[in-house]
Amino acid sequence: MNTHKALYDFLIVGGGILGLATAWQLQQRYPDRSVLLLEKEAALASHQTGRNSGVIHAGVYYAPGSLKARFCKQGNAETKAFCREHQIPFDECGKLLVATTADELQRMQVLQQRCHDNDIAIEVLDQQGLAAREPNVTGLGAIFVPSTGIVDYRTITEKLAELFCAAGGTIEYGKQVARLEQFHDRITAYCGNERYQARYMVACAGLHSDRLVSMLGQKPEFRIIPFRGEYYRLAEQHNQIVNHLIYPIPNPALPFLGVHLTRMIDGSVTVGPNAVLALHREGYRRGQFELSEALRILTYPGTLRLVLKHFRTSMAELKNSLSRRGYLSLVHKYCPQLTLDDLQPYPAGIRAQAVRMDGTPVDDFLFTETARALVVCNAPSPAATSALPIGRHIIERLEKLVEFSRGP
Structure with a gap:
């Protein structure tokens, strides 16, 4: 067993956009602390991040007051600002939600109210208005959401990784976590014949999040x-x-x-x-x-x-x-x-x-915590859009763990 002698301050598991958004912002906030990110693949964004529609969502569908609604609206603006700052191509092309039946027209009214509740600017189109915007689309009416956009989230993830490493962070590839062990002052991640030690861990493991919860000795409720x-x-x-x-x-x-x-x-x-x-x-x-x-x-x-x-x-x-x-x-x-x-x-x-x-x-973002770890258990769409505010939220929760472990 090859034990890495360094005791990192923070260990991040998962090299998708959420893991990198968390790692970069954590390294920014604590420039003197050591942050290590482990990714099981040979490249970043190999799973959900690099295999989605690339939509910068506006937050139309999400229940008012939910984490999804809050983070998506923030993330929509922050993702575009990040792209502008780092010259990443994106297109604020807008989205049309098209009603093709009378029943869908009725459901469209519910969506209109939800947009109002979430403070999302929209334009309601009748059949003629829809035809004017989209001659090749057939429908009875539509909701136009101008703030929806498109981007390549893999490109954003790679830029986050570049910024993270430039700030002093470390990424190791091909490191799949097979076992976790918690102690009173640290957590150890076992990856094949290697093990890594850190004071605290954040897991953004997507498809494997329930496994990570179980490795921490918890019984996942999902x-x-x-x-x-x-x-x-x-x-x-x-x-x-x-x-x-x-x-x-x-x-x-x-x-x-x-x-x-x-x-x-x-x-x-x-x-x-x-x-x-x-x-x-x-x-x-x-x-x-x-x-x-x-x-x-x-x-x-x-x-x-x-x-x-x-x-x-x-x-x-x-x-x-x-x-x-x-x-x-x-x-x-x-x-x-x-x-x-x-x-x-x-x-x-x-x-x-x-x-x-x-x-x-599970309809909203979901997290599990132990004394030394935080696992992102559920992060479906709009997680890519919301990655920057979710990362901040994770760090705020992590800071509470750190304060708790220090005691009164």
């Missing part, structure tokens, strides 16, 4: 259930098919937003994602399977209860995953001119969804 989100890229001739991001009006009874058309920062347009139960934490390929993971997911009561509660939707998502024609039908609701040949392959992502024993998805 389990991470992975959902694969499958995308297609539109054929290049359709790069100008929409002027904004095009989203359906979400069904409040369902935990996901539905398939949308997303302009990407590279100029392409993607369609997706759906949401299909994956039988592997990192099962990006359809049919990818790992027996131990499949048993973990399928024997958890929360999984069964969640699937049964949304059985028809789950079956429809599975069917559309297997059939491009079914997937296309979801897009035809608001963009009927697209054909099967227009749906070209694009990498899938995995959403790490914390689910409680009763089958309820």
